[in-house]
Amino acid sequence: MTIVNANDVILRAENLSYKYDSASEEDFALQGLNITVRKGEFIAILGHNGSGKSTLAKHFNAILLPAGGKMYVAGMETADENLIYSIRQTVGMVFQNPDNQIVANIVEEDIAFAPENLGVDPAEIRKRVDDALKAVGMYEFKDHAPHMLSGGQKQRIAIAGVIAMMPQCIVLDEPTAMLDPVGRNEVLRTIRLLNREYGITIVLITHHMEEAAICDRVVVMEKGQIATDGTPKEVFAQVEMLKSLGLTVPQTVELIYMLRKEGIDIPLDALSVEECAEAIYNVLKPVGRDNDARYN
Amino acid sequence: MLKDITLGQYFPGNTPVHRMDPRMKILLTMGYIVILFVAKGILSYLPIMIWLITAVALSRIKPSVILRGVKPLIFVITLTAVLNMFYTPGTELVKIWVITITYQGVYTAFLMVLRIVMLITGTFLLTYTTSPIALTDGIERLMSPLKAIRVPVHELAMMMTIALRFIPTLIEEADKIMNAQKARGADFETGSIIRRAKALIPLLVPLFISAFRRADELAIAMECRCYRGGEGRTRLRQLNYGPVDVYALIFSVLLWGAAIACRSIAI
Amino acid sequence: MPGIIKTEGLSHVYGKGTPFERKALDNIDLEIERGEFIGLIGHTGSGKSTLIQHLNGLLKPTEGRVLVDGKDIWEDIRKVRDIRFRVGLVFQYPEHQLFEETVYKDIAFGPTNMGLEKYEIEERVYEAAEFVGISREQLFRSPFELSGGQKRRAAIAGVIAMRPDVLILDEPTAGLDPAGREEILARIRDYHAIRNTTVILVTHNMEEIARNASRIIVMEKGRIRMTGTAHDVFSHAEDLRDMGLAVPQITQVFLRLREMGLDVDPSVYTVDQAKRKILKMWRDVHA
Numbered sequence: 081m082t083i084v085n086a087n088d089v090i091l092r093a094e095n096l097s098y099k100y101d102s103a104s105e106e107d108f109a110l111q112g113l114n115i116t117v118r119k120g121e122f123i124a125i126l127g128h129n130g131s132g133k134s135t136l137a138k139h140f141n142a143i144l145l146p147a148g149g150k151m152y153v154a155g156m157e158t159a160d161e162n163l164i165y166s167i168r169q170t171v172g173m174v175f176q177n178p179d180n181q182i183v184a185n186i187v188e189e190d191i192a193f194a195p196e197n198l199g200v201d202p203a204e205i206r207k208r209v210d211d212a213l214k215a216v217g218m219y220e221f222k223d224h225a226p227h228m229l230s231g232g233q234k235q236r237i238a239i240a241g242v243i244a245m246m247p248q249c250i251v252l253d254e255p256t257a258m259l260d261p262v263g264r265n266e267v268l269r270t271i272r273l274l275n276r277e278y279g280i281t282i283v284l285i286t287h288h289m290e291e292a293a294i295c296d297r298v299v300v301m302e303k304g305q306i307a308t309d310g311t312p313k314e315v316f317a318q319v320e321m322l323k324s325l326g327l328t329v330p331q332t333v334e335l336i337y338m339l340r341k342e343g344i345d346i347p348l349d350a351l352s353v354e355e356c357a358e359a360i361y362n363v364l365k366p367v368g369r370d371n372d373a374r375y376n
Numbered sequence: 377m378l379k380d381i382t383l384g385q386y387f388p389g390n391t392p393v394h395r396m397d398p399r400m401k402i403l404l405t406m407g408y409i410v411i412l413f414v415a416k417g418i419l420s421y422l423p424i425m426i427w428l429i430t431a432v433a434l435s436r437i438k439p440s441v442i443l444r445g446v447k448p449l450i451f452v453i454t455l456t457a458v459l460n461m462f463y464t465p466g467t468e469l470v471k472i473w474v475i476t477i478t479y480q481g482v483y484t485a486f487l488m489v490l491r492i493v494m495l496i497t498g499t500f501l502l503t504y505t506t507s508p509i510a511l512t513d514g515i516e517r518l519m520s521p522l523k524a525i526r527v528p529v530h531e532l533a534m535m536m537t538i539a540l541r542f543i544p545t546l547i548e549e550a551d552k553i554m555n556a557q558k559a560r561g562a563d564f565e566t567g568s569i570i571r572r573a574k575a576l577i578p579l580l581v582p583l584f585i586s587a588f589r590r591a592d593e594l595a596i597a598m599e600c601r602c603y604r605g606g607e608g609r610t611r612l613r614q615l616n617y618g619p620v621d622v623y624a625l626i627f628s629v630l631l632w633g634a635a636i637a638c639r640s641i642a643i
Numbered sequence: 644m645p646g647i648i649k650t651e652g653l654s655h656v657y658g659k660g661t662p663f664e665r666k667a668l669d670n671i672d673l674e675i676e677r678g679e680f681i682g683l684i685g686h687t688g689s690g691k692s693t694l695i696q697h698l699n700g701l702l703k704p705t706e707g708r709v710l711v712d713g714k715d716i717w718e719d720i721r722k723v724r725d726i727r728f729r730v731g732l733v734f735q736y737p738e739h740q741l742f743e744e745t746v747y748k749d750i751a752f753g754p755t756n757m758g759l760e761k762y763e764i765e766e767r768v769y770e771a772a773e774f775v776g777i778s779r780e781q782l783f784r785s786p787f788e789l790s791g792g793q794k795r796r797a798a799i800a801g802v803i804a805m806r807p808d809v810l811i812l813d814e815p816t817a818g819l820d821p822a823g824r825e826e827i828l829a830r831i832r833d834y835h836a837i838r839n840t841t842v843i844l845v846t847h848n849m850e851e852i853a854r855n856a857s858r859i860i861v862m863e864k865g866r867i868r869m870t871g872t873a874h875d876v877f878s879h880a881e882d883l884r885d886m887g888l889a890v891p892q893i894t895q896v897f898l899r900l901r902e903m904g905l906d907v908d909p910s911v912y913t914v915d916q917a918k919r920k921i922l923k924m925w926r927d928v929h930a
Binding site: 141143165168169172173175177179180181182183184185186188189192193194195196197198199200201202205206209225226227238241242245 | 507508509537538540541544545548589590593594596597598599600601602603604608609610611612613614
């Protein structure tokens, strides 16, 4: 286990607890939660509705403050009022509803919103707007009206609007929930690119298994606590546990799991379609016979 | 259905009128309105008409489009014309039954109609050639001196921008809600005024609730992007007066001056 | 006996004569039998939303006819509104249409518009509430006090309460988590089984449709590209993939296995089917 270098850590929750005002005494949305996210990670927080994943996400940029325990963003404590804007500039947030994040009538004006708030110099704002739009692949739309765009395009605009702040981390709270498959792919491709090419830490809150499967690390939440934490392969191998939490697993994993139950020795960590097909092929290949049907 | 409403729409372009600083356009429009009411007599109107025609020509907006704005007010215009024609005292032109139409009446009616039409077309010219963003920017900068007397200029401008941004979205949503309620048998078309007003409840309640929810979510999203009011905000777009603005100003002053001078010349 | 819903040469053009003119439906011929459970699938822009709005008379065809029980619904324009009580349409995110003071009153909106007697309305409201799993106690609360999932079920109840002969649901599981999705689908399945209502489920999710529909209709660019049972449609999995539709993972695995040289039928769309097929092949190989 590597020792976590303090400079490496972008998000750290220590014994974090939270209760919504309207809830009863015992109804904690988060209970004594500990989690550490390092810079450059691409992490999914998975859980059904009510598991506390959105509540946790809102602590990452001080929308909510801890009722118990502490939350640190790049070493800054979220409870400290004076640090709020620094914290929010460090960790940006993208929400579920694409429309309700866009402020301006023209795309580039909306991207400029955050740097304008930060008092950035106009020439620099121009540069950031252009760069952000290019990073999400929406540069040709810079003069368009947002309401004419598709859901996936609007979410990319929302992401660009956050990038324009030059944050170190972006938290996305179920960003694809209201999108069609095309839009969903656009968003997932964009955030993966931002992580791989720009080194931005990405925290993806979701209940879609296929989305969690593309991340480097999956954290599963249940009743305000962390149920399991590991790579997608490690997590999805725990099929029974996930099912008991009201979650599903990708069909590939489920198939292999059921084949194993029938006694076939097939590796459980074949997550993608390609890996799954290969694992099955290997098991079905007639023993001792050269199979000349080659594939590319 | 509702999507077809075009409220003072903006037609993008690169004409001199489009390129003018919005502040100058707003100020000149205001000046234009004042001059229209100050003008007296046909000779006085003439320079103003020249001003309007030049502006429309330079903007390359088709006259038919400009005059479209007049259509909804046809009733008011006709009423004004008729009232002026029938009730202005003076030299009799023709007498129909008990109603006397005088020369002065016709003349006054004509000028009244002209004034209204010019008023509408001049104002619409502003919205046709200036994008909503530019308009709110212009208004915000013009009003900024009012900050000294505690007028929340930035907040008002922000409200205007957001309202403009959400109008098409809310119209789309209203359409959806109407369809959903119609699918359950709602009838928005038939019945007395009262009945139709009541029928709007299944449309307005969800729409309002949705609008409040949007406002909530938007506010949080804005705060996540470090919004903290107008203090210390810079702007992407800088407004700068240019040569076009100077020419426009000189042109306007000359013509309007002529209009004022011609007031005293009676026909 | 003619199908309960039929379209003949149905076309719809939006914005005819404007620069935004767009043909959303192109000559659609469709026949749906009583009691069928149809899955309607297609991209955004394929015309599915436009089509379903024609089936309950919200949109008028620019060409062609829509027939319910053999009669053209636009023959008598005054009767079009009545069609909406027979062909119930639940839009996406139906919880956004809730407006009444109590859940009861909101569910009663449809039946009230039908001009029913008070006792009939009451009967239908209770029946619909039970179908979707809304308790008596919840019926007398404000709809805005309910959770997201409950609101959605209340909205669906509002349409079921009209006792339509045909129930059309546009992406009823949109935005729900896996448990929520399965719950709604189970209730729709039960409703279909108990009342034998014709059901049309519009969705992007191939897996949902595969598990529930007896017949699938695939639309693309305003036309019907394919129609048939799940087995039929999924045997053209490559075509579906080319249309940009997300074929279930299991189907993709089998397509890949076939590419790799195995002699498999790729019209497999549930994990259970896949397991059985693979087990059989494994036993054959290792016998």
